[in-house]
Amino acid sequence: DVSHGTILYLEDVTVSFGGFRALNKLSLTVDAGELRCVIGPNGAGKTTMMDVITGKTSPDAGKVYLGQSIDLTRLNEPQIAQTGIGRKFQKPTVFEQHPVWENLELAMKADKRWWASLRARLDRAAQARIEHTLEVIRLESEARRLAGELSHGQKQRLEIGMLLMQQPALLLLDEPAAGMTDDETMELAVLLNRLRGTCSMMVVEHDMEFVAALAGETGRVTVMAEGRVLAEGSLDHVKRDEAVIESYLGR
Numbered sequence: 001d002v003s004h005g006t007i008l009y010l011e012d013v014t015v016s017f018g019g020f021r022a023l024n025k026l027s028l029t030v031d032a033g034e035l036r037c038v039i040g041p042n043g044a045g046k047t048t049m050m051d052v053i054t055g056k057t058s059p060d061a062g063k064v065y066l067g068q069s070i071d072l073t074r075l076n077e078p079q080i081a082q083t084g085i086g087r088k089f090q091k092p093t094v095f096e097q098h099p100v101w102e103n104l105e106l107a108m109k110a111d112k113r114w115w116a117s118l119r120a121r122l123d124r125a126a127q128a129r130i131e132h133t134l135e136v137i138r139l140e141s142e143a144r145r146l147a148g149e150l151s152h153g154q155k156q157r158l159e160i161g162m163l164l165m166q167q168p169a170l171l172l173l174d175e176p177a178a179g180m181t182d183d184e185t186m187e188l189a190v191l192l193n194r195l196r197g198t199c200s201m202m203v204v205e206h207d208m209e210f211v212a213a214l215a216g217e218t219g220r221v222t223v224m225a226e227g228r229v230l231a232e233g234s235l236d237h238v239k240r241d242e243a244v245i246e247s248y249l250g251r
């Protein structure tokens, strides 16, 4: 269980593209072990925020910390990946020509800490870890199929499994439910809920039913608009917020 302290800390983060401020003094904190949903209208800056956290975009100003001590603004993109921040983009990226289990094995080998610590007794320990992840992502019965043969929802779960094989400190998920059927969406919500407490996650999402399934009654939801946080709290709380209602309905 990792649920103590702060895993992600953003303070007054500003990003300008030309004269336009995509992020405008964005401040936000995610607790270790938390499953945080981030919503907001198009252009709110959600993708730019993810880009700043992963080092794809450098902020003009502000603080970005992983945990208490890792200043992410001083690291480049590959260095940030090594700190244990895993990002999942909207579309699934799996090795289609390889079986499901081999996708997990290949992902595990990208985790240098694990790889270095094992070597000799790799086979059995690796096998156990792959089997555990297959169970978490509910693809046990698909393990020997080619990843390319999976449904869209199964591919999305496999890619999350591949990220989990790297023992991430923080997972960033960009609209993971996009293009899924209702059943696949709910299955994904169950999966992410099971990870709560063992892995810190930030999920950017448009599908409000999915957000409701992730946040439950008490989970914190962050609403972004115009490059900053507009409101934060339970889904019920932010839905009643005047500024939120305005930003969604337009002025």
Ligand code: ADP
Residues within 6 Å of the ligand: 017, 020, 021, 022, 040, 041, 042, 043, 044, 045, 046, 047, 048, 049
């Ligand atoms: P969201 O993910 O919430 O829809 P984005 O972070 O993608 O929002 O975009 C925020 C704003 O910044 C948008 O108005 C977008 O057009 C602008 N923007 C994003 N990236 C760039 C870029 N590389 N150059 C110029 N403008 C950009």
